Amino acid sequence: MNRRGLLAAACLGLCAQAAAFAAVAAGEGYTLRGDCEQGAVVFGRTDPAASVSLDGRKLLLTTKGEFVFGFDRDAGPQAELRVKLPGHAELVKHYTVRKRAWEIQRIEGLPPKLVNPPPETEQRIVAEAKTITAAHQRDSAIDDFTQPFMWPASGRVSGVFGSQRILNGTPKQPHYGVDMAVPTGTPVHAPAGGIIALAEPDLYFTGGTIIVDHGHGLSSVVVHLSKLLVQPGDRVRRGQVIALSGMTGRATGPHVHWGVYWFGAHVDAQRLVQPMAPGNRP
Ligand SMILES: [Zn+2]
Incomplete structure (x- = not known):
């Protein structure tokens, strides 16, 4: 930034x-x-x-x-x-509900294949989106969401929630998480306890992807992972190492992307944690 x-x-x-x-x-x-x-x-x-x-x-x-x-x-x-x-x-x-101002970045003159996924990937993208949406719709009667959240990894914040790129005039999906720049292989921790709702090693956009259900519709997603250490249905504790970071999927460099959802609503993960400091980071 x-x-x-x-x-x-x-x-x-x-x-x-x-x-x-x-x-x-x-x-x-x-x-x-x-x-x-x-x-x-x-x-x-x-x-x-x-x-x-x-x-x-x-x-x-x-x-x-x-x-x-x-x-x-x-x-x-x-x-x-x-x-x-x-x-x-x-x-x-x-x-x-107060409006926030989001960072908007316009980039022109990109080769079209960099702006839109190739048509042959469309079916795969639609199927994966359905799986992800289903994981976010869980309404589990567990109370892990009442715990204080922690950063899943320590590193420079390299991307913030809500920002959006407009490529060759086409608005792309806003950035729905916070990015921490960390080397590949860095342990990724559960930001709060919960149940693993999804653990997929290779999704088109997000690569190695884990969704943790914290209860009552609140869930965390961590993506671009190089190695998953949990399976769907596993019960995890706050701070438990659930994966190793990477740059799988459409990532331009090694980092951990952490997003939080309340059912289908994209919310700002960074609002759940204090600025990185001992005690709230791994
Ligand atoms: Zn990101």
Whole structure:
């Protein structure tokens, strides 16, 4: 990231504070922790016997009444939270999801074969996308998402969430994760505990790919891996080494890409961790 990018990121961090759910719902029987803005993950707590939904999706509650939801990169402008406490009328809250500014990079004059995958790969890409989507749709009643998250690898942050390239005038899929530049063969750790929902050694775009289901629809994906050390269904602990890094799939250099999803919503993994420091990194 250049200096301007760093300044913009610093500002986004500050502005994010302003969009936080400050004393939201004090005395209304639930609390929320997180930012009300695009890419944010929000952790809530209420009476375990309550019923909670966001934009019509009913949320699982842990035995302590914890729940989680996220706002996609392009979410908004409004979100609707409904909370029904036993013996009370349903609360219906509307929140404005703050827009974030994303880094956009335009590149012209590229040879077409670098911009679009060759047509013979289309079937494979569609089939793989279905498998990935299914893994993100799991709604498991496990509470690993309530743990503090950690960086899956230590390294220079070489790519941030939400940025987008426009190649020869065609907008490509935004970048839905955070990249850590690390040499091939670096251990990759589970950012939080969970169940392995997908472990594929060779997907077209992402190469060696693992999805960890942290419960309640929140999942992590780590990609471009050179070696997988887990299988679908495995139970993993926070910090467990689940793979070795690499540059498999469409990667231009060795790095770990970490993305976080709340069901189909792409959320900003970096918002779940503090800047890299001992204690929250491997
Ligand atoms: Zn990436």
